[in-house]
Amino acid sequence: MFYQIYPRSFADSDGDGIGDLRGIRDKLGYLELLGVDALWICPVMRSPMADGGYDVADPRDIDPLFGGMAAMVELIAEAHDRGLKVTMDLVPNHTSDQHPWFAAALAAAPGSRERERYIFRDGRGPDGATPPNNWPSIFGGPAWTRVIEPDGRPGQWYLHIFAPEQPDLNWANPEIAADFEQTLRFWLDRGVDGFRLDVAHGMAKPDGLPDMERVETKMLVHDDDDPRFNNPAVHEIHRRIRKVLDEYPDAVSIGEVWVDDNTRFGEYVRPDELHLAFNFRLAETPFDADAVRAAIDNSLAAVAPVGAVPTWTLSNHDIAREVTRYGGGPVGVARARAMMMVELALPGAVFIYNGAELGLPNVDDLPEAALRDPVWERSGHTERGRDGCRVPIPWEGAAPPFGFSTGESWLPMPPEWAASTVEAQLEALGSTLSLYRMAIELRGVRPEFAGPRVEWYGSPAGCLAFRRPGGLVCVLNASPVPIALPPGDVLLASAPSENGQLAANAAAWLV
Structure with a gap:
């Protein structure tokens, strides 16, 4: 199980209002308590920060903003001492214009x-x-x-497929692959356990750079036939990357792959390419039982022909938080809790975005003057961008910045988050944080979670139920009324269940 950290927003150790690596190191005990296995750290390499670090000026050094190389070495060492693996973001498609x-x-x-x-x-x-x-x-x-x-x-x-400050590299030039291999070995030799590869369906461009037949103008959107992405030559790039990682037997590569067609998606996780690829079906799916079932079936079908491990995530640094997507307020929180239990009941690798375990919503009313995402400027102030899901984590106290920093946080934090801090939730049995901790622990120790398959049960309208080969049954009630639970003992539920009934907007595990 991976825990994604957006470093600017996780924990600030030096009071400048921006999270850093020593801040992450200070919170490793919390992550150990949460029960995750590995960290995924968004870019911390040297960067002018035109796109939050995804514009890399030196891929083999750590930006002083995050504490420099010494802080990264310390973090890796202590994480390993605690049994936590460390994966870091690499950006192979482009560099900074300051490179x-x-x-x-x-x-x-x-x-x-x-x-x-x-x-x-x-x-x-x-x-x-x-x-x-x-x-x-x-x-x-x-x-x-x-x-x-x-x-x-x-x-x-x-x-520049992204911002002008992010010129695309020419991967048809052998010098690019050779340099990237140096970068891979540089970090692997320093103890990094693997990489999340940004825009892993990019890099390769079609011969002649032909015009697009249909120009999509909606921000951050493209399809499978978009010539800017998913060109066949990208697979040879991944084979070269995999050869390097195979020299380090425990290293893992995780690709950001926005590809809808299952056959084409599966090509990225063939045995000689990526170990894992993000499948965003659940993150794109509304809180609807039929849609959730279809997303699960689709995600399993995408990797089955090549024998790869499925992946599951409900949010990340580019996607509105699930609480907001599912309706916001108490209903959104209830549905997010339920979907977490569905996600953790599935076979494969799970990715949790920092703050999801606190039930945080998007902050969609940030002052315009506070917005940092390049989408805001590039759209002529018509698209607010992704800052709403990147607001810093509230740790403790009754007022912003809630222990995130001793200074003013780089994005403002809502005062009402006082009830959502780690401090407020840690010992509260009914809190979202406590639910995550219990669910993660059970997933890791109970034999009922064994087996690679999902077997569907019959269920009432607006609901779904599936069984894992090990014996776990997961039930989701996305209907507006309580439903009767199937036979079995309730192992965990996202909301109180009484008289054999599962509440609306809730999920339960039975054995």
Whole structure:
């Protein structure tokens, strides 16, 4: 079980209002108590922070904002002492525009070795003033920016699928793969246990960079036929990465793969490619029993032909928190608790986003002046972006910043989170944190969770029920009324069950 940490928002050790690695180290006891097996730490490498660290200027160093290399070495060592593995984010698709390679590319001439590390092209039209193709950026606006050449004239364009500060690398250039292999070994040799690979369905671009037939203008959205992603050559890149990881027998690679077609998704987790790939079906599914069942079936079917392990997540740093997606308020919390129990009852690897165990909602009313996501600026202030799910974690106390920092938190924290702090929930038996702790513990020790399959039960309308081969039965009541539980002893329930009835918006485990 992985616990995703957004470092800026987890715990601040030095009072600057931004979370850091020593803050994470200070909270390892909490993560040990929660019962997770591994940490996934979002990017902490050197970066100008144009996109929260996903614009990397030096992939083999830690940014001073997060405490520098010494803090990372200390964190890895103490995490290992506590039996926790450490996986870190790597960003193979692009670099920061502050990376030395990109500075060299801007200073060099078209066709030079320096420019061949990125994707530079001449513009269209008689004066080259039109972008090389019609691709939009995922963050809004065109995916191309024109540069001023060393002689002062407007010149070529460079590709950036994300922000202009994130130029795409040219993975057709062997130098890129060779350098990335150095980065992998650099961190593996320092004790990192694996990597979450950002945009793992990216990197490879189609020959000729053809125009898109249908230009999707909605922020952060694309489909399987989008030429910017999921090109066949990406699989050879993953095979090269896997060869390096195979030199370190316990290392794991986890890909961010936004691919809907099951056959194409499964290709990423063939035995010689990624160990795991994020499947976002549950995170994209509403609180509806039929939809949840379809998402589970789909996710299992996607990996079964290649014998890979399924993955499950309800939220992350790019997705609105589940409490808000399921309706917000007490109903949203109840449904999020229930869906957590469904998720943890499934076979495979589970990823928990920091704060989900506290039942935190999105903060969708952040002041405009506080917004940091590049989506906000790139959309002309029409899309608020992802900051609402990145508000810092409340640890203790009755007022912001709730022990997150001794200074002012980088994003403001709602005063009403006083009831949701770790301190407030830790010893409260009915709290969401206590439910997570009990569920994680049971999942790890009970033999009823054994087996790779899910066997569906008949269930009332608006509900679902499935059995694991080991004997666990999971029931979800997504209907508006209580339902009768099937035979068995209740192992755990997300809401009190009385007289053999399961409340609406609740789930239960039976043995």
